Amino acid sequence: MVRAGIGLKTFKGPFDQVATFPARVHKVDFRTEQVTNEMAGVAVSGMLVWGINRVGTGPLDAYKHLGTDLASDNPHSANDALTSMASAVVRSCIANSTINEMLTNRKLLRDAIKKEMFEVVKGWGVWLETVEITGVTISSQALFKDLQTNYRESVRKDAELFKMTIQSEIAEIQNKNDIEMKEKVRTFDDAKRVYQEKVQAEINDANEAYALEAQNINKRTAELKLALEIFNQDAATEMNAKVREHDLKVSLARNANNIAKRQEDAKLLDSQNESAEIVAKKALDRQTLRNDAENALKKLDMELETANMDEHMLRHEALMLAKRCYGGKYIQEATITSFDKNDPSNAVVAGVLAKLDTTKQAMGIH
Numbered sequence: 001m002v003r004a005g006i007g008l009k010t011f012k013g014p015f016d017q018v019a020t021f022p023a024r025v026h027k028v029d030f031r032t033e034q035v036t037n038e039m040a041g042v043a044v045s046g047m048l049v050w051g052i053n054r055v056g057t058g059p060l061d062a063y064k065h066l067g068t069d070l071a072s073d074n075p076h077s078a079n080d081a082l083t084s085m086a087s088a089v090v091r092s093c094i095a096n097s098t099i100n101e102m103l104t105n106r107k108l109l110r111d112a113i114k115k116e117m118f119e120v121v122k123g124w125g126v127w128l129e130t131v132e133i134t135g136v137t138i139s140s141q142a143l144f145k146d147l148q149t150n151y152r153e154s155v156r157k158d159a160e161l162f163k164m165t166i167q168s169e170i171a172e173i174q175n176k177n178d179i180e181m182k183e184k185v186r187t188f189d190d191a192k193r194v195y196q197e198k199v200q201a202e203i204n205d206a207n208e209a210y211a212l213e214a215q216n217i218n219k220r221t222a223e224l225k226l227a228l229e230i231f232n233q234d235a236a237t238e239m240n241a242k243v244r245e246h247d248l249k250v251s252l253a254r255n256a257n258n259i260a261k262r263q264e265d266a267k268l269l270d271s272q273n274e275s276a277e278i279v280a281k282k283a284l285d286r287q288t289l290r291n292d293a294e295n296a297l298k299k300l301d302m303e304l305e306t307a308n309m310d311e312h313m314l315r316h317e318a319l320m321l322a323k324r325c326y327g328g329k330y331i332q333e334a335t336i337t338s339f340d341k342n343d344p345s346n347a348v349v350a351g352v353l354a355k356l357d358t359t360k361q362a363m364g365i366h
Contacts, residue, residue: 032044
C-alpha cells in the first residue's frame with residue numbers, strides 16, 4: 001500500500017490498484033444465551049458500533065480481511081464476524097459468572113467484550129467505537145420469579161416494619177398532640193371563663209352606672225320640663241299682656257288717625273269748596289271781561305265796516321250773515337227787503353246780523 005485515507009485524490013497507473021469503500025460507522029445488534037455456573041439460563045442482548053481503522057495500514061487490512069463487501073451499505077461479512085466474536089465473548093462471561101453478577105453488573109460484560117475484541121478486530125482494520133449491553137434476562141420465568149421471591153419478601157417485610165413503625169410513631173404523635181390539645185383546650189377554657197367573668201363584671205358595673213345615669217337624666221329631664229312649663233306660662237302671661245297693650249296702643253293710634261283723617265278731610269272739603277267758589281268767580285269774571293271785550297271789538301268792527309262798506313258790499317255781507325245764521329235749518333219762507341242806500345236801517349240790520357253771528361260762534365253753534 002502506497003497511500004490510504006479519506007477523500008484522497010491520486011493518479012492511477014496502468015498497473016496500480018485502487019480500492020474505495022465508505023468510511024462511515026456501522027451498528028450491529030447481537031443476542032446470545034448461555035447457562036451460568038449455577039446452571040441457570042441467561043439471555044444477553046447488546047450492540048456494537050464499529051468503523052474502518054484510519055490509522056496506519058488500517059484501510060488496507062480491512063480491505064484484505066473483509067473484502068469488497070465493505071463498499072455496500074450493509075457489509076454482511078464484517079457484521080457477521082463481529083457478531084459471532086461478541087457472542088462468544090459474552091457466552092464465556094456468562095458461563096463463568098453467577099446470575100446475580102449478570103443481572104447487576106453489566107459493566108463486566110461490556111469491559112470483557114472490549115478487552116477480548118479490541119486487539120483482534122484492530123488487526124482486521126476495524127475500529128471498535130463502543131459496546132453496549134441493552135438487556136439481560138433470565139430464560140426461565142419460574143426461576144426469575146423464584147429469584148425475586150426473596151427480594152420481594154424482604155421488601156414486603158421491610159415495608160411492613162416501616163409501616164408499623166410509622167403507624168406507631170403516628171399514634172404516639174397523635175397521643176402527644178391529643179394531650180397537648182386537651183391541655184390547650186383546658187387552658188383556653190379557663191382563660192375564657194376568667195375573661196367571661198371579667199367581662200360580665202364590667203357589663204354589670206356598666207349597667208349599674210347606666211341605670212344611675214338614666215335616673216339622673218330622668219330627674220334632670222323632669223326638672224327641665226317643669227322649668228320649661230313655668231317659663232312657658234310666664235312667657236305666655238307676659239306675651240298676652242304685651243299683646244293687649246299693643247292692641248290698645250294700636251286701637252288708640254287708629255282712633256287718633258281716624259280723627260285726624262276726618263279733620264283733614266273736612267279741611268280738604270272746605271278748601272275744595274272755597275277753591276271751587278274762587279274758580280267759578282274767576283271764570284265768571286274772565287267770561288264777563290271776554291264778552292265785554294268781544295262786544296267792544298265787534299262794535300268797532302261794525303262801525304268800521306259801516307264807514308267803509310258801499311251799497312253792494314253791504315247787501316252781500318247782509319246776505320252772507322243771514323246764510324250763516326239760518327244755514328241748515330228748515331225755513332218755509334224767506335223775505336228779502338231792499339233798503340235804499342241812503343236808508344240808515346241798512347247799518348242797523350248789518351249790525352244785528354253781525355252780533356247774532358258772533359254770539360253763535362261764542363256758543364259753539366255753526
